[in-house]
Amino acid sequence: MNGSTVQDFDRRIDPYRSELLTHCYRMLGSVHDAEDLVQETCLRAWRARDQYDESKASLRTWLYRIATNACLTALKGRGRRPLPSGLVEPSDPTGPLVPGTDVSWLQPFPDARLAEGDPAAALVARGSLRLAFVAAMQVLSARQRAALILREVLDFSAAEAAQILGTSTAAVNSSLQRARARLGEAGVCEARIEEPSQAEQRAMVDRYVEAFLRADVAAIKQLLTEDVLMEMPPMVNWFVGPEAYGQFMTWVFTDGRTDWRALPVWANGQPAVAAYLRAADGAYRLHTLQVFTVTTAGISRNSVFQEPEVFAAFGLAPQL
Numbered sequence: 001m002n003g004s005t006v007q008d009f010d011r012r013i014d015p016y017r018s019e020l021l022t023h024c025y026r027m028l029g030s031v032h033d034a035e036d037l038v039q040e041t042c043l044r045a046w047r048a049r050d051q052y053d054e055s056k057a058s059l060r061t062w063l064y065r066i067a068t069n070a071c072l073t074a075l076k077g078r079g080r081r082p083l084p085s086g087l088v089e090p091s092d093p094t095g096p097l098v099p100g101t102d103v104s105w106l107q108p109f110p111d112a113r114l115a116e117g118d119p120a121a122a123l124v125a126r127g128s129l130r131l132a133f134v135a136a137m138q139v140l141s142a143r144q145r146a147a148l149i150l151r152e153v154l155d156f157s158a159a160e161a162a163q164i165l166g167t168s169t170a171a172v173n174s175s176l177q178r179a180r181a182r183l184g185e186a187g188v189c190e191a192r193i194e195e196p197s198q199a200e201q202r203a204m205v206d207r208y209v210e211a212f213l214r215a216d217v218a219a220i221k222q223l224l225t226e227d228v229l230m231e232m233p234p235m236v237n238w239f240v241g242p243e244a245y246g247q248f249m250t251w252v253f254t255d256g257r258t259d260w261r262a263l264p265v266w267a268n269g270q271p272a273v274a275a276y277l278r279a280a281d282g283a284y285r286l287h288t289l290q291v292f293t294v295t296t297a298g299i300s301r302n303s304v305f306q307e308p309e310v311f312a313a314f315g316l317a318p319q320l
Contacts, residue, residue: 009046016060017042020067021113026134026149027071027142029081029106031113031313037074041067057163061156065164068150072142080138081106083131083303084231084238091237093248098236105233106135108291108305110314111266128153131268131291131303136186140179147175148183198271201294202264205271208292208299212275215258221246225300232288232304245302260284261320267291274316284320286311 020041024034044066045052052062083106091098109129128149137145143165150161151172158169165172195201204223211219221242230245231238239248259278266272272291276284289310293301311318 006046009049012059013042013045013063016063018113020063022109022129023064023067023149023154024071025109026128026137026153027068027145028074029134029138030104031107031109032309033074037067037070040070044070061160061164064150064154064156065166068146068164069166072146075142079104082138083135084233084236085229086135086138088236088238090239093237093239093244094251095237097232100234100236103234103236105307106131106138107307107310107313108267108272108289108303109134111269112315114269127269129268130293131270132293132301134268136183139182139186144175144179144182147172148179151176196294196296201271201292204294204299205264205273205292209262209264209273213260213262215253217246217249217253220249223298225295225298228299229301230304231302232306234307260287263316263320265289265314265316267314270294274311274314276320286316286318289314289316 017038021034021038024037024041025031028034028037041063045063048066052059057065081104084100087100087103108131114129137148140148146165147161150156150164151158156164158172161172162169196204208220208223211223224242224245226242227240228242228245229238229240230248239245257277261276261278261284263274263276264271265274267289268291270291270293272289274286275288275290277287279285287306289305291303291305292299
């Protein structure tokens with residue numbers, strides 16, 4: 001890319017920005033951090049443009065090498081980004097909410113940022129961006145995470161992954177094997193899970209929202225699986241089962257907190273809802289972003305986020 005202008009360079013790398021963003025998100029678990037790393041990747045690529053040799057690697061592979069190494073550097077010395085269910089024991093749904101202010105929590109990813117203008121890439125990204133899968137990957141070391149993503153999510157060959165990671169094919173295969181074993185111990189066997197169509201998932205969540213807006217706890221419980229899990233970072237509380245879920249929702253609706261509005265969105269390829277609660281002045285103010293996992297048996301997980309950085313990443317209005 002000798003003699004490239006900034007405009008020429010940007011035109012060449014623009015088609016890869018969205019997939020690089022999802023790659024950095026899978027590695028880091030934070031939309032904000034992923035955006036920073038994509039910017040850093042582009043800057044590093046621009047500075048090293050004269051070193052790029054298209055006879056040795058495609059532009060995509062070269063950019064992934066820069067992005068992956070930027071992520072590995074960023075992850076040095078950082079703790080993992082968990083969800084409450086991967087950090088502490090289950091809670092009493094009637095107990096007090098306990099904030100985990102000293103924890104950097106895993107964040108959801110807005111589908112509006114998924115491979116814009118490239119539907120095929122968006123479809124590939126959805127299964128591998130599932131919130132529970134990204135959370136499970138947090139148990140892996142940074143290099144194990146990179147090997148798994150490059151090989152099994154992005155379908156790079158072992159040789160290409162080794163080139164990206166600056167290591168040997170044997171080392172990549174070893175990291176991948178260890179990553180698979182650790183995910184197997186965590187009960188996660190693959191990124192893509194059998195699930196209803198997106199239309200069916202949204203229809204199920206719409207029924208949930210209708211019951212939620214009526215403050216109908218009994219109707220909510222009917223939509224849940226027997227092993228449904230609710231968690232709510234930045235609170236460390238989480239619990240399992242329809243009864244515990246119902247007890248918590250009964251508390252949510254106490255003290256007149258029954259006047260809500262809901263805005264449908266998508267996160268991590270999953271149906272989600274931005275919930276707004278009516279305040280004393282009559283305005284509906286943003287309260288939570290709820291991300292649902294929907295199976296053929298019903299809603300099996302609700303991850304509820306209440307962090308300003310998450311709201312900003314989704315571009316949610318502070319009030320309706």
